[in-house]
Amino acid sequence: MRTELVSKPGDPARPNEDFAAVALPASGQGGSLVVLDGVTPPRGEYGCRHSVAWFSSRLGGTLTELSVSERHWALSEVLAQAISRTAASHDQTCDLSHPRTPQATVVLARWSAETVEYLVLSDSALLLTAPDGTVTPVLDDRLSRVPRATLTSAALTDATLRNREGGFFTAAADPSVASRAVTGTLPRSSVHSLAALTDGATRWVEKFHEGDWTDLLSVVRKEGAAALVQRVRTLEAADTERTYLGRSKRHDDATVVYAEL
Template structure:
């Protein structure tokens, strides 16, 4: 098992709310979501939530190889809930949450789970790259973010519009007419995208947070095939460098409207032998 991992916080010196880790035959990536600690009802914060859930999920999927990934995620969410429900307000509408990507290799198949807008990039030896990404959050966001995208990123007006957008988005979290994400309720795991792929058909498996997929799905500067070529030749750090370079060329979001100039960005690239 050969794994390369790269991760950058949105701003140097700031905490990174992404989490990624691998164990023999398995890997997970989570992208924490939330706002300031005082506004979530949780004394621990978003980074704690994503790291704690990610560590527990990786432990669960490796310790119980026959248990479906969605059940493992539900178990892990339940354990995290038990760790802080006595001291944190988990019914708070903005309680910390996280996207989840998880993969596990069995004898002849790769199992996967995707919940939220992080992505799984599967490199098929014959057909090329295939991407598994939960677009429900993006679909909801497109209905709500018109004013955010019309204003310069980082301006006072943009900050106000972004706060209103995030407030509206929070109201649609884990609802049938909204989107699904890992939070306090284990039942969110039932709505994850899951599947299996023949293991011998793949050359690599890559887990990416949405901060790392911007070159393809937001900026449209490259393709998934080209992304794989960069990962195979130069690794995650080079991909993240190119993301930051593109972001720096459009700091006010005029060319590529977005909620924030830069985001936490994480890539876990697993080359299969």
């Protein structure tokens, strides 16, 4: 089995708010991967004494542990329990009802000798490669379907779209969002490899249009995950007129986890 993980901050002066892990149980049977992209809050109070990086680390660590220790749980239950446990760790000190309480996107995958299970919540991506080389993206595209005109301000987004019907969902303090995730199960024999990426890395496809998902995975497989992130950084630096980036951050935290089963 081959695994590769890279995570680069968008700004070296700020904490990386992504989280990534690959876990291989002591039994030697199967494994799991976890990728989170912490949601950077707007300036001002967001009801919590903890940073987004703290939240991503706490939720990601719990997801990693539960995904391998509770193999009889569906991944939606793993996520629900991880959200509940993370919330319980700071609900006495923080206002978890605030719409910008620390939160993150989630990609979670788990494999055994028989199956590959997956879960995607919000705009990070999971790519599944079949033995014949066909690449299938697993995406939660609700955020991309929200009209851009409704995202003109953080206050409007929080009041009408964030973790609301008709909008989009992230993992924050409410475990019920786990039921909103995109989930599925495939035979292990139909999956050769998996790649999980935060949107700082998927920019290569989604913003800069340098290729499709198959092309992106080819870069990761042949040149390595770090090479993909470096390509993105080069494109970001060259986009001085913001032709592709628009209002997005110049550089975002970028994480790639690749696993050949």
